[in-house]
Amino acid sequence: MSPLGETVYSFRMLASPERRRQHQPWVDDVLHRLKDLRLHPLRAVIPPTGYVPDFLTPAPTGTPSSIEDELEAVRATRPAHFVDEVAWLVGDTGTPAAWRREAAPLHQRMLDQPEKALRQITQLLRTYWKVALEPYWQRLHGGLASDIRSRMRVMQSSGAASVFSTLNERIGWHDDRLTVRSSYAFEETLGGQGIVLVPSVFCGPEVLTMLPPLQPMVVYPRPGVVDLWRHHGEERPSPLKALLGGVRAEVLEALVTPASTGDLAVRIAVTPGAISQHISVLRSCDLITSHRSGQRVIHSLTETGEALVRGAGRSVGRVV
Known part of the structure; x- marks a missing residue:
């Protein structure tokens, strides 16, 4: 992104x-x-x-x-x-x-x-x-990260062709040929350069492209953009807090953007030790996963954790 x-x-x-x-x-x-x-x-x-x-x-x-x-x-x-x-x-x-x-x-x-x-x-x-x-x-980043994670899961399970064919109605994929409906006419052979796929909250309804000699790139509208602004500015009760307790709910909601233990401690205003205890519980429930990046351990939502956070947001919408 x-x-x-x-x-x-x-x-x-x-x-x-x-x-x-x-x-x-x-x-x-x-x-x-x-x-x-x-x-x-x-x-x-x-x-x-x-x-x-x-x-x-x-x-x-x-x-x-x-x-x-x-x-x-x-x-x-x-x-x-x-x-x-x-x-x-x-x-x-x-x-x-x-x-x-x-x-x-x-x-x-x-x-x-x-x-x-x-x-x-x-x-x-x-x-x-x-x-x-x-x-x-933070809100925009979370929505874009969610889209990237979902595309990666499709890539892993069904391959690149399935990702390309579901990006946007303006994008087509057939016989190793990617087409983008546009008001400009260009044709390029990538020759192994690869394509960077970039979800965007604001580019829609257009699909934007960048062509060689620059790094080839396709910028596509993230689906469900309207949902990002639903209840914008409202003070709403968190169903996750009722289910999990305040700190664990805040950890899950914060991890729409992957973060380290120290980052979470600063953001949520509790000690790193307390964050580590909550992380351990959430990881044992398969709601988050952790990996080492240099000197830091980075935590992110699993598919189950992401579904829980996303589902809680939809529940709030129905209650309101």
Whole structure:
């Protein structure tokens, strides 16, 4: 998953009243916070439709990246690469004509001073992230991680073809050929490069692609996005707490994002020793699993634990 990708896709989504509807609780929260920010250079490189420059959304790697790691990658974009992609953007007729006219002066300044533009764009992405995404990232991260885990289980049980064929209605897989329905026409032979699959809360309904010579990537809408915002801002009783007790319920709910014992102790405000005791009980019930990563032990939900947390959330919805 990519924090920066979600930053870019959410900014793009805000420009479309139609696409904003399924995110309305989040939109209502953030729009008033954004109204005093001068984000025009971002609007000039993130159009409401059409091509989004690839330097803004580098393909995530197998190692979890922070937003700062990804912003540094943007900042380190070669000026010549930046100019090529902005020039491509300027000529893209898939973007609205009115948007191109409005952004034309900014585009020219970016082409004339690419290094200055990269510094400004990087800072504005950071500012937008802190206002619009960071306060909600734990919820977003949990939803994306859940989708990744479910795809991995399909991969393990049924193979890659089953994963590709169920990603999205715009994606097809037949005879080792992946097709993505798009307004652009490209055909590439990957030659063993592989494809990075990236779920997104905010990209829908589009499926986005990145092609060689960059790392091939397919960004697809995470199913059930509306459920992420259900009961947003409400104070609700936790059925898990009634079932398991307060700390164990908090541990399970926190582990929608894998975490170490120390991380959980800080987040839940109890001692690491107490967390270890609860972890031991939950692991013996096959609700969590643990593995060593360097000097730390990382805990995550099992399929059973994930189903329990997800089921508790649906139960709350029915009660309310």
